[in-house]
Amino acid sequence: MYRELEKCPRSLLVCEKSNFENEKSSHDTHVSKHYFNHKVSLVIPECRSLPPKLASVINNFKKYFLIKDLPVYEFLDKDFLENVVWNGALYALSYKTSIDQDNTIALLPSSHLILSVDKDTYEQLGLEGKPSQYNHKQPMRYVVTIDLTEKSMAPGGKRYQRVLSSLKERVPLKSHFLLARHNSGVEGDRVLQSLLARYQWKDHTPVVRSHTLKDLSCPSLRSTDLRGEQHSCDPSSFLEWLGAVSAGVSCDNTATSFTSTYVCPEPNTPVSQALHCTLSGLLLPEDIYSLLQELRRYFDEPKFTSWLSLTVHGFMDSPVSWGDREHGFHKGGENFYNFVLFRNQDYWLHMGTGSNDRCPP
Amino acid sequence: MDRGAKVFGALGQRLYSNRMRRAAKKEEPATYERLVYKNTSVYHYMSISLEFENEETLSPAQLKQFIVNGLKDIYGEVGGAFPFDLLKFDELKLTAILRVYNSGLVKLWSALTLLSSFDQERCAVRVNQERCAVRVNQVSPFLLALSGNSRELELH
Amino acid sequence: MEALVNARLPADHEHILHIVALKKKQAEKFTTAFLKKNLTSMTEEKINDIVQHKAVLLHYARKKKERKKIKRTKGLNAKQRRELKVFQLKPENQKYELFLPLHELWKQYIRDLCNGLKPDSNPQNIQQKLLKADFHGAVLTVAKSKCPSYVGTTGILVQEMKHVFKIITMEDKLKVIPKRNSVFAVEIDGFVSHIFGSKFELRSSERSAKKFKVKGTIDL
Numbered sequence: 001m002y003r004e005l006e007k008c009p010r011s012l013l014v015c016e017k018s019n020f021e022n023e024k025s026s027h028d029t030h031v032s033k034h035y036f037n038h039k040v041s042l043v044i045p046e047c048r049s050l051p052p053k054l055a056s057v058i059n060n061f062k063k064y065f066l067i068k069d070l071p072v073y074e075f076l077d078k079d080f081l082e083n084v085v086w087n088g089a090l091y092a093l094s095y096k097t098s099i100d101q102d103n104t105i106a107l108l109p110s111s112h113l114i115l116s117v118d119k120d121t122y123e124q125l126g127l128e129g130k131p132s133q134y135n136h137k138q139p140m141r142y143v144v145t146i147d148l149t150e151k152s153m154a155p156g157g158k159r160y161q162r163v164l165s166s167l168k169e170r171v172p173l174k175s176h177f178l179l180a181r182h183n184s185g186v187e188g189d190r191v192l193q194s195l196l197a198r199y200q201w202k203d204h205t206p207v208v209r210s211h212t213l214k215d216l217s218c219p220s221l222r223s224t225d226l227r228g229e230q231h232s233c234d235p236s237s238f239l240e241w242l243g244a245v246s247a248g249v250s251c252d253n254t255a256t257s258f259t260s261t262y263v264c265p266e267p268n269t270p271v272s273q274a275l276h277c278t279l280s281g282l283l284l285p286e287d288i289y290s291l292l293q294e295l296r297r298y299f300d301e302p303k304f305t306s307w308l309s310l311t312v313h314g315f316m317d318s319p320v321s322w323g324d325r326e327h328g329f330h331k332g333g334e335n336f337y338n339f340v341l342f343r344n345q346d347y348w349l350h351m352g353t354g355s356n357d358r359c360p361p
Numbered sequence: 362m363d364r365g366a367k368v369f370g371a372l373g374q375r376l377y378s379n380r381m382r383r384a385a386k387k388e389e390p391a392t393y394e395r396l397v398y399k400n401t402s403v404y405h406y407m408s409i410s411l412e413f414e415n416e417e418t419l420s421p422a423q424l425k426q427f428i429v430n431g432l433k434d435i436y437g438e439v440g441g442a443f444p445f446d447l448l449k450f451d452e453l454k455l456t457a458i459l460r461v462y463n464s465g466l467v468k469l470w471s472a473l474t475l476l477s478s479f480d481q482e483r484c485a486v487r488v489n490q491e492r493c494a495v496r497v498n499q500v501s502p503f504l505l506a507l508s509g510n511s512r513e514l515e516l517h
Numbered sequence: 518m519e520a521l522v523n524a525r526l527p528a529d530h531e532h533i534l535h536i537v538a539l540k541k542k543q544a545e546k547f548t549t550a551f552l553k554k555n556l557t558s559m560t561e562e563k564i565n566d567i568v569q570h571k572a573v574l575l576h577y578a579r580k581k582k583e584r585k586k587i588k589r590t591k592g593l594n595a596k597q598r599r600e601l602k603v604f605q606l607k608p609e610n611q612k613y614e615l616f617l618p619l620h621e622l623w624k625q626y627i628r629d630l631c632n633g634l635k636p637d638s639n640p641q642n643i644q645q646k647l648l649k650a651d652f653h654g655a656v657l658t659v660a661k662s663k664c665p666s667y668v669g670t671t672g673i674l675v676q677e678m679k680h681v682f683k684i685i686t687m688e689d690k691l692k693v694i695p696k697r698n699s700v701f702a703v704e705i706d707g708f709v710s711h712i713f714g715s716k717f718e719l720r721s722s723e724r725s726a727k728k729f730k731v732k733g734t735i736d737l
Contacts, residue, residue, distance in 0.1 A: 006464040008405060011502040013398040019390035038511035066516050098512070123661040123700075123737060126668025162669075170669060204516055223391050236401045243406070243504025247458060249448040259421045260446040262460065280514065313509025332499060334506035346391040352503050359397065 009330060009355035015235045016349040017226040020296055026361075027339070030349060031292060033361065034337060035108055036093050036318040037283040040291070041246055041311045045218050046304035047275040050210060057294045061206045064180035064282040066095060068200040071174040072105055073167040075113060076148075078155040083191040085111050085148055088183035091284060094175040099317040100329040105175055106319050109182070111148040115173070116141060116319040125171050127163060134328035134356040143319065143326060178282040210277035217251060217268040221307050223346035235350055237265040239338065242309060245276060271305075288312055292339065299343045311338040321357050328356025335360075402502040405466040406448075408510070409473060411455040414492045417479065421450040424457060428469075431476040436468055445469055448504075456498075458507060466500070473497060606675065606683075611691045616654070616673045623654030627705055634706040647710055649725045652677060652703070657684055660711060661700035663737055670694065677721050682714075698737050713737075 018025045050058065075085065075092070084090055089109030097104045104116045115129070122129060122142040129144030152159035167173055181192065219233035219241055228234030233241070241264055244251060251264040295310060314321060316333030327335055332354045340348040351360035411424075419427070425447045432441035445461040461469045479493040499510050526538045539547060552564045559567075598604065628634055631646050658671040670692055672684035682694050682701070696714035703710045713735050719727060 005467045008400075008463045008466045008502075010400050011402065013401045013503075015396045015398070017391050017394040019392075021390060022393065024393065038514060039509040041508065095514075095516070120661075122665070123663060124668065126662070126665045128665050165669065202516075226394055226396065235396075236398070236403075240402075240404070240504045243506070243508060244448070246505060246508035247449060249458060249504075259425050259450075260448050260460075261444075262446055262448055311505060311509075313506070313511070315511040317511065332501035332506060334501050334503055334509075336503070336506055336509060338505070342391075344390060352506065354501065354506075 011334075011355060012353050012357070012359055013235065013239075014349075014351040014360045015226055016351075017223070018347060018349075020345045020347055027292070027347065027349060028289060030322070030337065030351070030361065031289045031312075032285045033323045034285060034312065034314055034335075035091060035320060036106065036315040037285065037288060037312050038315045039278060039280045039311075039313040040283055040288060041279075041313075042277040042295075042308070043242060043245055043274060043311075044277075044298075044305065044308040045271045045274045047308075048212055048273055050275065050277060051298065054291075054294055054298065057291050058208055058277070058279060061279060061281075061287045061291075062180055062182065062284050063203050063205045064178055065196060065201050065203050067177045067179060067196065069174050070177045070199055071167070071172055072113075072115070073164055073172075074195060075107055076155075076160070076164055076167070077195070079191050080195060081148060081155065083185070083188045084181065088181060088185060088188055089284075089286070090179070090181050091282065092177050092179045093282065093315060093318055095178045097175055097317060098329065099319060099327070099333065103173060103175070104317060104319050105173065105177075108320065108324065110324075112324060113146040113148055114319045114324070115144040115146075117144065117173075118142075121171055121173070125166050127166050132328065133326050133358075134330065145324065180282050180284055182284055182286045204281055206279045206281035206283055208277065208279050210275060213245065213274045213276055214272070216245070216271055216274060217264040218271045218274065219265045219268050221340065221342075221348075223307070223342040223344065223348070226348055231267055233265045233267075235348075238340075239350060239352070241265055242311065242338065245274070246278075246311070283312075295339075295341055296345065298341070299345075303343070307340050307342050309338060309340050312336060321353060322351075322361050325358045325361075327353075330354055330356040400463070400502070403462060404460050404504075405463055405500060405502050406504045406507055407459045407461070407470070407473075407497055408499040408507050409457050409459060410496045410498055411457070412494045412496065413455075413479065417455075417491070417493075418452065420452070421447055424450055427479060428459075428473065428476070432468065432472045435472050435475060441468070441472070443468070458504075460504070463502075470497060470500070604676065606685075606691060611685060611689055613673065613685055613687050613689050616675060616685055619654040619675075620656060620673050623652075624705060626651070626654075634708060636707065638708075640708060643708055644710055647703070648729055651721055653721070655703050655705075657682060657712075658702045658704070659694060659699050660702040661737065663698040667694055667699055679720050680718055700737065 018027070020027065074080065085107070090107060091109055092105075092107035094103075094105045099116060101118075103118060103121055106114045106116075108114065115125075115127075116132070117125065117129075119140050119142065122144070125144065127144045127146070129142040131139035132141040132143050135141060146163060147153065150159075151157070153163070154160060181188070219238055220231075221238070222230065222232045225232045226235070228238070241251075243249075244262065249262065250260075251262060253260050253262055255261055255263075292310060295308065298308065314327075314335040316329060316335075318327055318335075321327040321335040327333070333356070334352060334354045335357060336352050337360070338350040338352075340350075353360060428445075428447075429441070435441065443462065443465040445459055445465060447457060448460050449458040451457070459469070473495045474497070476495050477492060479491045499507055501507055525541075526534075531538055549564075553561065556564055593601065593603070627647070627650060630650055631638065631643050634643070652674050653676070655674050656671065657674050659667045659669060662668050670684070670686065672686035672692060674682055674684050675691070676683040680696055682696060684692050684694065686692055696718050699714040701712040701714060703712060715737060716729070716735065717724070
């Protein structure tokens with residue numbers, strides 16, 4: 001009778017195990033291809049405060065801008081294209097737009113402009129696009145991808161003119177934007193500033209929060225045992241534990257407890273303290289990568305813990321997850337990855353996505 | 362599932378078994394392995410917030426009982442009897458995190474949506490009912506995803 | 518009466534008319550002989566019957582007018598039309614400027630039709646009028662379309678067919694745009710009307726007679 005009610009949408013979890021010193025290790029591309037990151041959270045067992053080197057990397061995360069009501073055609077300005085978009089990685093994502101109901105716009109550092117628009121806007125826009133992969137019978141959402149480095153998109157070109165007139169006259173799309181730039185050339189900064197000056201804007205630095213967790217039990221992990229078959233913890237229960245730590249869920253329950261029966265996965269070891277540090281804002285993959293590199297150096301000095309974890313959450317409303325893979329919301333919009341770093345430079349990488357996402361790379 | 366991922370998975374398994382044979386050395390760097398799990402989590406997690414007409418305080422146990430009653434109202438004694446956990450309850454902000462088996466997700470979600478009155482005391486003489494609403498903020502098969510809700514990012 | 522007919526002629530009359538009346542027997546014989554001779558196809562009995570039949574109807578019979586066959590000028594059939602390309606615009610005539618006078622004419626026509634377009638005119642009335650109006654000469658713009666490349670095309674409508682509009686653009690290009698799955702915008706004196714092409718798939722002559730129904734929302 002309730003058979004239909006017991007179904008639930010699919011989710012994907014990709015787990016990888018490798019070593020940082022392995023030549024073929026692709027941890028760097030996984031980090032750099034995940035463009036829009038909203039939150040980074042670090043869990044270091046047996047650590048009371050951030051080591052100074054780590055703290056300086058965390059405090060050096062690039063600041064980002066919030067621009068109010070920025071028309072999209074501003075990205076196509078000749079000066080802006082030449083100095084900011086083509087020259088140095090620019091990340092822009094519309095802010096407070098939900099991918100499942102609003103028009104969402106993203107500019108990738110690969111100079112791809114992605115417009116994820118609803119059916120009506122698409123019909124008015126007059127730009128070629130593809131129906132979203134996550135439509136039902138009738139397409140209600142379309143994704144228009146414009147490669148700004150293409151020859152025909154050179155300012156003054158035929159296609160350039162068409163895109164410009166679409167975004168300027170036919171459908172003047174505008175939105176609040178989160179914007180960040182990695183390589184800052186002098187000329188690029190000037191052009192960016194002149195753009196900012198025309199609109200209401202504010203710069204933000206990523207918010208850092210850290211606190212120490214006392215007396216908790218940590219699952220024991222062995223770097224060679226990704227599946228959790230040899231007396232260690234399997235990926236999904238490890239991620240659950242990590243989530244519980246991040247959300248502040250208590251693990252000391254009994255099996256007969258009325259409210260919650262959640263306990264730390266077996267086998268576990270008691271840990272007197274652990275550091276939980278989070279950063280939130282628009283975080284650049286480049287910065288995350290340098291954080292990862294710094295974390296690898298954490299084990300240079302002898303430490304009590306054998307592992308530490310770095311979790312990166314993507315924006316739920318970003319039109320892409322990894323690279324230009326389309327991302328949808330459905331009911332959670334989760335797209336995150338998690339590195340578990342071990343003492344001997346081994347690492348685990350977990351990549352999780354919800355139902356409206358393709359398999360991570 | 363990606364085809365490539367499947368191939369990788371098989372390759373990874375082979376590498377893995379090779380690794381097992383040569384498991385003599387301990388600190389040897391890990392070999393590449395890739396696993397793709399589909400629907401790996403047996404649970405779904407929900408982040409909810411409660412809204413009451415008047416100021417209300419309730420304990421975690423009361424909240425759980427409240428939800429259990431809601432489930433019974435819709436699905437009956439049998440249909441509504443399935444386990445779920447109240448992982449966390451913030452009594453000040455009235456927000457909570459629930460964990461439920463995948464098979465119970467739709468039922469729990471619908472029951473939460475349809476909860477509309479909070480019975481303070483169920484007694485025969487006087488039923489003091491108060492209107493309330495439960496808002497489901499986020500649902501995910503990963504508990505980890507609940508701590509990274511980008512829709513909560515507020516900038517001024 | 519019968520007696521009168523059968524009576525002998527008076528003797529003086531014989532004299533005046535210079536005829537000699539036959540005797541009764543002789544007359545009868547003559548009559549039968551005469552009839553027999555002239556009505557060869559009938560038998561004697563039948564002739565007798567007719568003779569006995571006394572009632573004679575004397576009715577007025579109009580002469581049937583001979584209808585003149587009006588020779589209709591037979592036009593070209595579809596095949597001939599196709600071969601001769603009568604309805605196709607020659608490439609040398611595909612000039613935007615050539616159609617500007619038509620556009621002026623159309624504007625004049627719409628203004629007359631709507632009794633002058635003033636800013637305070639009721640848009641609904643205008644729309645009712647436009648629904649039955651002819652659009653040849655109007656400046657059409659594709660406002661929405663399922664096919665993105667049609668969107669934004671503007672030009673003067675030169676030919677309307679059941680399923681397509683043929684418009685000539687500013688760049689002197691003749692474009693054929695299907696009506697289905699597109700929304701067209703028509704602008705006149707500041708009034709912009711949108712035509713849902715899918716509901717407009719009629720010849721303009723048929724459209725004037727069609728009753729359009731009011732619908733809440735229409736999708737493409």
